[in-house]
Amino acid sequence: MMQSTHFINGEWVAGQGHDIRSIDPAKNAVIWEAKSASADQVDAAIKAARQASVQWAAKTVDERLDIIKAFGAQLEQNKDALAKVMARETGKPEWETATEVGAMIGKIGISERAYHERTGTVENPMPVGKAIIRHKPHGVVAVFGPYNFPGHLPNGHIVPALLAGNTVIFKPSDLTPMVAQETVKLWEQAGLPAGVLNLVQGEVETGKALASHAGIDGLFFTGSSRTGKLLHEQHAGNPGKILALEMGGNNPLLVREVEDTDAAVHDIVQSAFITSGQRCTCARRVFIPATEQGDAIVKRLIEVTGKIKVDDYDAQDQPFMGAMISAQAASQMVAAQQQLEDSGAKVLLRLTQPDEAKGFATPGLIDVTEIADTMPDEEHFGPMVKIIRYSDFDKAIEQANNTSFGLSAGLLSDSQQDWDYFFARIRAGIVNWNRPITGASSAAPFGGIGESGNHRASAYYAADYCAYPVASVELEKVTLPGKLSPGLSM
Numbered sequence: 001m002m003q004s005t006h007f008i009n010g011e012w013v014a015g016q017g018h019d020i021r022s023i024d025p026a027k028n029a030v031i032w033e034a035k036s037a038s039a040d041q042v043d044a045a046i047k048a049a050r051q052a053s054v055q056w057a058a059k060t061v062d063e064r065l066d067i068i069k070a071f072g073a074q075l076e077q078n079k080d081a082l083a084k085v086m087a088r089e090t091g092k093p094e095w096e097t098a099t100e101v102g103a104m105i106g107k108i109g110i111s112e113r114a115y116h117e118r119t120g121t122v123e124n125p126m127p128v129g130k131a132i133i134r135h136k137p138h139g140v141v142a143v144f145g146p147y148n149f150p151g152h153l154p155n156g157h158i159v160p161a162l163l164a165g166n167t168v169i170f171k172p173s174d175l176t177p178m179v180a181q182e183t184v185k186l187w188e189q190a191g192l193p194a195g196v197l198n199l200v201q202g203e204v205e206t207g208k209a210l211a212s213h214a215g216i217d218g219l220f221f222t223g224s225s226r227t228g229k230l231l232h233e234q235h236a237g238n239p240g241k242i243l244a245l246e247m248g249g250n251n252p253l254l255v256r257e258v259e260d261t262d263a264a265v266h267d268i269v270q271s272a273f274i275t276s277g278q279r280c281t282c283a284r285r286v287f288i289p290a291t292e293q294g295d296a297i298v299k300r301l302i303e304v305t306g307k308i309k310v311d312d313y314d315a316q317d318q319p320f321m322g323a324m325i326s327a328q329a330a331s332q333m334v335a336a337q338q339q340l341e342d343s344g345a346k347v348l349l350r351l352t353q354p355d356e357a358k359g360f361a362t363p364g365l366i367d368v369t370e371i372a373d374t375m376p377d378e379e380h381f382g383p384m385v386k387i388i389r390y391s392d393f394d395k396a397i398e399q400a401n402n403t404s405f406g407l408s409a410g411l412l413s414d415s416q417q418d419w420d421y422f423f424a425r426i427r428a429g430i431v432n433w434n435r436p437i438t439g440a441s442s443a444a445p446f447g448g449i450g451e452s453g454n455h456r457a458s459a460y461y462a463a464d465y466c467a468y469p470v471a472s473v474e475l476e477k478v479t480l481p482g483k484l485s486p487g488l489s490m
C-alpha cells in the first residue's frame with residue numbers, strides 16, 4: 001500500500017515522485033519508505049497555503065496562539081514517543097532527543113514573548129495625529145530543515161511564522177522524514193486549519209521545486225552553507241522575497257590561562273563532541289597554548305575523549321554520543337581525517353568507524369598546528385577536533401578569525417581582561433566565555449556572519465523575519481492643520 005506521507009491542504013496524501021526511504025543509522029535498518037512529492041504536489045501545497053493565508057492572517061494573535069498552545073500540549077502528551085522516533089531516525093541518544101522535544105515545547109512561550117517584544121504594535125504621538133508601527137505576515141513561506149535537529153530547528157521557524165500569521169510549506173531533511181511526519185500529525189491534532197501548514201517530503205528535486213516556486217513570499221532555511229548559497233543565488237533579483245539563512249561554521253574555541261584543567265577539558269568536550277559533533281555550533285578548531293599547562297590540557301583531553309561512551313541510542317546505560325546520521329557521514333569523517341593527516345597533521349586520538357555499515361564514529365583529536373595557515377576552511381560536521389598550539393594570543397585570534405564562516409566562538413580563560421580583549425576582536429554571531437560554545441539559548445538571537453548566515457538571526461529574533469513592519473501616520477478625521485505651510489492659502 002502507498003504510504004500517505006505528505007500533508008497538503010489538511011489531507012495526508014501519497015507521493016507521486018520517486019522512492020525515498022529513511023534508515024536507522026545505528027541498526028542499519030530501513031524504518032520508513034515512501035514516494036517523494038512531485039513538482040505538481042509542491043505546487044498544490046503552495047496553492048493550499050495561499051488559500052488558507054487570508055483567514056489565518058485575519059485571526060487575532062490570541063486565536064492563533066490558542067492553536068499553537070494546543071500543539072504544545074500535544075508535544076507534551078507525546079514527548080516520549082516523539083523523542084524515540086527522533087533517536088531511531090538520527091542515531092542521537094534518547095536523553096538528547098528528550099531535550100530536543102523539550103526545546104520544541106519551550107519555543108512556544110519564547111516565540112510569544114518575542115512576537116510582542118520585537119514585532120508588537122507601538123504608538124507615538126505626533127503634533128497632529130499619531131504614528132503607529134504594526135507588523136504584517138509575509139504570506140506563504142517555505143521552511144527547510146536539517147537532519148541534526150529534525151524537530152527543534154524547523155520548529156524554530158514554523159512556530160514564529162504561524163504566530164505572525166504566515167502559512168507554511170515545510171520541507172524537512174530527506175534523512176529525517178519520519179520525525180517531520182510525526183510532528184505534523186501533532187499540529188493536525190491541535191486543530192490547525194487546513195492549508196495553514198503543509199508538509200512535502202523529498203530530496204533535492206522536491207527542495208528545488210519549492211525553493212524556485214514563484215508562489216512563495218519567503219524561505220527560511222537551516223542547513224549547510226553549500227545549499228544556503230545555492231538558495232541565495234536562486235533568489236538573486238528577488239529583493240521582495242525574505243530569505244533567512246542559518247548555516248554552518250568552522251568554529252574556534254581558544255583556551256588561555258585557566259586554573260581548573262578538568263573544567264576546561266569538559267567545556268572543550270561538550271563543545272566538540274555533543275551530538276557526535278553534528279551541531280552547527282560545535283567547536284571545530286581548539287587553540288591551546290604551547291606551554292606546560294597547555295600540554296597538560298592536551299594530555300587530559302586525549303584521556304577524557306578516549307573514554308567517551310559511544311553506543312546505541314536506546315542503550316540502557318546511555319552513551320554521550322550515538323551514531324552519526326548515516327554510515328556515509330561517518331566514513332566521510334574518516335576520509336577527512338586521512339586528508340588532514342596526508343597534509344601534515346598529527347593524529348592525537350584516531351577517529352574510527354567501527355562498522356562500515358553503521359553511522360558510529362569514535363571521537364578524534366588531530367593536531368593541525370603545522371598546517372593551520374594552509375588547511376582548507378571547511379566545516380567537518382562530525383566528531384573530530386583540530387588542535388592548534390599557539391604562542392601568541394593575537395596570532396591565535398587572527399587565525400581563529402581566518403575563516404569565511406562566523407557562527408560561534410569561545411574563550412576559556414580566568415581573566416576578565418582576556419575576555420574583553422577577545423570579545424572586541426573575534427568575529428562571530430555567538431561568542432561565549434567559559435561556557436561550551438554549543439547549547440545556545442532560544443531566548444537570544446541565533447545566527448552567524450559570513451557564510452554562516454545572512455544577518456537574519458533566528459531563535460528569539462525569528463520574529464523579525466516572520467513579519468514586515470508597516471508604519472502609519474493616522475488621524476481619525478480629515479482635518480485642516482492649525483497653521484498652513486508658507487505660500488499656501490485655503
Ligand SMILES: NC(=O)c1ccc[n+]([C@@H]2O[C@H](COP(=O)([O-])OP(=O)(O)OC[C@H]3O[C@@H](n4cnc5c(N)ncnc54)[C@H](O)[C@@H]3O)[C@@H](O)[C@H]2O)c1
Pocket residue numbers: 144145146147148149153171172173174202203204207208211222223224225226227228230246247248249279280281379381407447452
Ligand atoms: N546555523 C544553524 O542554525 C544550523 C543549524 C543546524 C544545522 N546547520 C548546518 O546544516 C548542515 C547539516 O544539515 P543538512 O546536511 O541537513 O543540510 P543540507 O543543506 O544538506 O539540507 C538542508 C535542507 O535543504 C534541502 N536541500 C538540499 N539541497 C537543496 C537544493 N539544491 N535546493 C533546495 N533544497 C535543498 C535538504 O533536503 C534539507 O531540507 C551543517 O552544515 C550544519 O552546520 C546549521
Ligand SMILES: O=CCC[C@H](NC(=O)CCC(=O)O)C(=O)O
Pocket residue numbers: 148149153156278279280281437438439440441442443446458459460
Ligand atoms: O545545530 C545547530 C543548532 C545548535 C544549537 N542551537 C540552538 O538550539 C539555537 C537556539 C534555538 O534555535 O532556539 C546549539 O547551540 O547547540
